Amino acid sequence: MSEQAVQEVALRVALERAIARKSDEYDQSARQYAYQLVGTKLDKTQVRGLETLASTTDKVSDITDWLKLRVGRDSGRERWAKEGIGRDLVNELEGLRNDAKKIVQGLSQVDPDLERQVHLRLCREFLKHLAAHFEYLKLER
Amino acid sequence: MSELEYLLKRKQSLASWSDRWQAKAARFADSYRDLLPRRITNAQLYGLGNVVRSAWRYGDIERFIRHQAEKAERAGRLDVQSYWNDLKDALGKLRSEAQTLLKTLPLPSGAGNREDLDELHRELAGLYVQHLIAHSLYWTPAQEESRKGEK
Numbered sequence: 451m452s453e454q455a456v457q458e459v460a461l462r463v464a465l466e467r468a469i470a471r472k473s474d475e476y477d478q479s480a481r482q483y484a485y486q487l488v489g490t491k492l493d494k495t496q497v498r499g500l501e502t503l504a505s506t507t508d509k510v511s512d513i514t515d516w517l518k519l520r521v522g523r524d525s526g527r528e529r530w531a532k533e534g535i536g537r538d539l540v541n542e543l544e545g546l547r548n549d550a551k552k553i554v555q556g557l558s559q560v561d562p563d564l565e566r567q568v569h570l571r572l573c574r575e576f577l578k579h580l581a582a583h584f585e586y587l588k589l590e591r
Numbered sequence: 592m593s594e595l596e597y598l599l600k601r602k603q604s605l606a607s608w609s610d611r612w613q614a615k616a617a618r619f620a621d622s623y624r625d626l627l628p629r630r631i632t633n634a635q636l637y638g639l640g641n642v643v644r645s646a647w648r649y650g651d652i653e654r655f656i657r658h659q660a661e662k663a664e665r666a667g668r669l670d671v672q673s674y675w676n677d678l679k680d681a682l683g684k685l686r687s688e689a690q691t692l693l694k695t696l697p698l699p700s701g702a703g704n705r706e707d708l709d710e711l712h713r714e715l716a717g718l719y720v721q722h723l724i725a726h727s728l729y730w731t732p733a734q735e736e737s738r739k740g741e742k
Contacts, residue, residue, distance in 0.1 A: 521728075
């Protein structure tokens with residue numbers, strides 16, 4: 451294996467570790483959002499839909515646009531717009547960019563798109579926890 | 592660069608561009624927040640979204656927007672006319688963005704032609720409009736609420 455290949459593997463491992471560590475940190479916060487969401491009229495297909503979108507898209511903006519549209523359409527304020535939950539979630543997901551920035555700064559990496567890609571991965575992790583907690587709490591109720 | 596490499600690089604470049612430009616499209620929507628959703632209705636925005644999604648050429652999008660501006664002018668709604676004209680300008684300027692992106696994405700067969708440029712311009716316009724519509728609708732319930740509160 452060449453030196454460059456070894457460096458790439460080491461970088462990939464460091465990146466995965468950093469993302470996994472952050473993912474564990476998000477668990478509690480995602481649980482709080484799930485608590486709030488079970489108090490709305492949302493059902494699991496809608497929350498799972500958001501998780502599926504996050505895991506399949508290559509853009510963070512697709513996730514926040516999806517949420518913005520749902521907040522905007524919820525004129526009865528019973529689902530994504532109830533008590534500002536959707537707006538808080540948009541802000542939360544956009545705020546994960548700071549974590550992505552810190553992770554990338556800790557690596558000797560020159561790919562200018564890496565921060566964005568890590569941000570997307572962090573959004574996926576956060577929403578994965580959120581959807582799992584939501585389904586669990588929904589079942590408990 | 593192989594065809595597959597090109598397609599992957601193109602997809603990544605567009606994703607990166609879209610994420611970068613979301614804030615700019617949101618600023619455009621914010622600058623016209625007073626017109627939403629009464630003067631510029633949700634139905635008009637959905638109409639724009641449908642045209643952008645189904646357009647084959649960038650010219651189709653521009654024609655729709657020009658038509659909206661003309662309708663607003665005939666109805667004496669100059670603020671609405673100004674919205675559509677400004678949107679036409681904002682989307683028109685994306686052509687230079689498409690040109691810049693094309694330079695970083697050399698086609699496997701050689702230099703990009705006019706059709707590639709138009710296709711990319713149409714795609715960028717589609718991404719911009721997606722952000723614009725999402726952000727425009729996003730603030731509508733809050734705005735309606737505060738209007739009700741003022742009454």
